[in-house]
Amino acid sequence: MLDIKLVREKPGFVRQRLATRGAGDEAKIDELLKLDEKRRKILAEVEALKAQRNKVSKEIGALMGQKKAAEAEAKKAETKDLGDKISALDKQAVEVEAKRDALMLQLPNLPHESVKIGKTAEDNPVIRTHGEKINFAFKPKSHVELCESLKLVDFARGAKLSGSGFLLYTNWGARLERALIQFLLDLHITEHGYTEVSPPFVVGPQCLEGVGQFPKFKDQYYGVAEGDDKEKLGKLYLIPTAETPVANIHREEILAENELPKFYCAYTPCFRGEAGAAGVGTRGMIRVHQFDKVELIKIVKPETGYDELEKMVANAEKILQLLGLHYRVLLLCTGDMGFGSAKTYDIEVWAPGQGSYLEVSSCSSCEDFQSRRMNLRFKSERGENKFPHILNGSGTALARLFVALIETHQQADGSVKIPTPLQPYLKTDKISI
Numbered sequence: 001m002l003d004i005k006l007v008r009e010k011p012g013f014v015r016q017r018l019a020t021r022g023a024g025d026e027a028k029i030d031e032l033l034k035l036d037e038k039r040r041k042i043l044a045e046v047e048a049l050k051a052q053r054n055k056v057s058k059e060i061g062a063l064m065g066q067k068k069a070a071e072a073e074a075k076k077a078e079t080k081d082l083g084d085k086i087s088a089l090d091k092q093a094v095e096v097e098a099k100r101d102a103l104m105l106q107l108p109n110l111p112h113e114s115v116k117i118g119k120t121a122e123d124n125p126v127i128r129t130h131g132e133k134i135n136f137a138f139k140p141k142s143h144v145e146l147c148e149s150l151k152l153v154d155f156a157r158g159a160k161l162s163g164s165g166f167l168l169y170t171n172w173g174a175r176l177e178r179a180l181i182q183f184l185l186d187l188h189i190t191e192h193g194y195t196e197v198s199p200p201f202v203v204g205p206q207c208l209e210g211v212g213q214f215p216k217f218k219d220q221y222y223g224v225a226e227g228d229d230k231e232k233l234g235k236l237y238l239i240p241t242a243e244t245p246v247a248n249i250h251r252e253e254i255l256a257e258n259e260l261p262k263f264y265c266a267y268t269p270c271f272r273g274e275a276g277a278a279g280v281g282t283r284g285m286i287r288v289h290q291f292d293k294v295e296l297i298k299i300v301k302p303e304t305g306y307d308e309l310e311k312m313v314a315n316a317e318k319i320l321q322l323l324g325l326h327y328r329v330l331l332l333c334t335g336d337m338g339f340g341s342a343k344t345y346d347i348e349v350w351a352p353g354q355g356s357y358l359e360v361s362s363c364s365s366c367e368d369f370q371s372r373r374m375n376l377r378f379k380s381e382r383g384e385n386k387f388p389h390i391l392n393g394s395g396t397a398l399a400r401l402f403v404a405l406i407e408t409h410q411q412a413d414g415s416v417k418i419p420t421p422l423q424p425y426l427k428t429d430k431i432s433i
Contacts, residue, residue: 001104001372004036017110020117020334025107032107035100042093046086053082105215109369111334112306112343118333124346125333130317131326133350138412142353143403144284147173149414150431152406153285165289167399172431176418177292179425180398180405181267184294184319188395192315194265194296199245201268202236207248210374211392212340212366213240220273238271242295243392250299251374257381260388261300261308265395268293285399286358292398298391301378302368305389306343309365312393313345316361319396323419325404326350328357342367349400353407358400363393 007014011033015026056079063072116125147153152173158166169177188194202224208214213221221240225233239245246266255262270293296315300308313329320327332344341364348357368387371377377385409417415432423429 001101001369002107002110003368003372004100004104007032008036014110018107020111020115021108021337022119022335023108028103028107032100032103035096035103039093039096039100042089042096046089046093049082049086049089053079053086056082105209105373108339109212109342109366111337111341112365112367115337115343116331116333117335119335120333121336123333124330124336127329127331127345129326129328130321131324133326134352134408136352136410136412140352140407140410141414142284143351143407146353146406146410146414146416147285150416150433152176152431155284162289165287167285167288167290172426175426176406176422176431177398177402179422180401181292181294182425183422184395185265185267187319187322188265188294188296188315192263192318194263197246197249197264197266199239199242199249199266199268201239203239203245203248204236205234206374207244207251208237208240210248210251211244211370212338212373213244216339222271222273239268240272241270241293241392241394242266242268243297246295246297247299247370247390247392248374250376253376254385255299255376255378255388257301257378260378261298261304264297264299266295266297268295270397285403286354288399294395294397296363296391296393296395299371299376299388300391302386302389305365305367305391308389309343309345309363309391312391312395313347313361313363316347316363316393316395319401320347320349320360322421323401323405325408327360338362338364340364340366340369342369347396349404351400351404351407353410354403358404360396360400360404361394364391366390366392 002014007029011029015029018026018029056075060072060075060079063075116123118124147155150172151170154168154170158168161168185196189196205214208221222238223234224236224238246264249264269290271290273289296312298308298312317327317329327347327349330346330348332346337344344362344364346359347361349360351358367389370390371387376388378388380386406416409419411417413432415430417430418426418428
């Protein structure tokens, strides 16, 4: 969440940065400030009443020492009255604070000053491209045609098992998916300095709130119930990305400064309810309810945050370079950024069978937005508790990487050539009929 101190001291700046997102969130600042001011006034009144009660309590002792019992009893009645007022105000302060914090949780992060002001994806500038679009001497097939001819994915039986938006990888398709996951993990661990973790695939709502996915996007995720016990529904959720559990690993902790930076990578399946919205439940692998992803997480000191973001993007790019894929890197504009992000780069790979670019990685700096929500801090050498910056990135996501790979490396005879880095995992240089 945002720093309430920043909102108090620079409300105009906060409104201006929120306005660049184009969602109207800047209109909530007045109400937030009213609630915050009301809470502070109540707390000040409580402190004044407590001071008065302490004063009266001392007077009671003096009166008792002077054998003035009647006057002492009157003072005791006064302290009780003061206590009742304090309790009522404490309750009121808690209620106002809850309203203020609930409103804070609805506010997105402030875009970094380097982010272009824009409204939609059409306004996202291309930062760089790598390679060229492949030109085939034959008519290229789509990934659906390749998956069916090479028996890589059984779309019909996947839908029979779980409905539209779910995939059944088969034979070489399952092996290729597994090889890609292993390749991604190995590269990030051995060459990029990440520590592998394997987190739970279900988490409590506090983790989704911590990374900014709750409460705004609560309707997009899968709640888990134990059997038919509806009362337990909502206590656990299937993860939409490994970012959810991994970024929360150190929630509610105070790390030592010398423990930073922390770099984590994790493979998990990801579950997205919104993938089945109207128009996206079509046949193929572009938008699905369940997909695999290797996620990158960095927890760093604020002064290194944006340098580490550039390195994270380079880590994700390396995957595509080694696999011989053409891609481009975009900087998301203010209107297209995620809720918790201050700055985001998207990496889009070219899929020739689709004739379009597909997003396979999104790398973001959330600055201290997430660490505040999860109360993760680090103690500086001066003994100050500070909020670290948290970065997340796809390193990378499947099944779109799978789509781009088989469409790019398809051959005239209907086979798919396997890029050299994957050959040790698959123990073949091509997949054929």
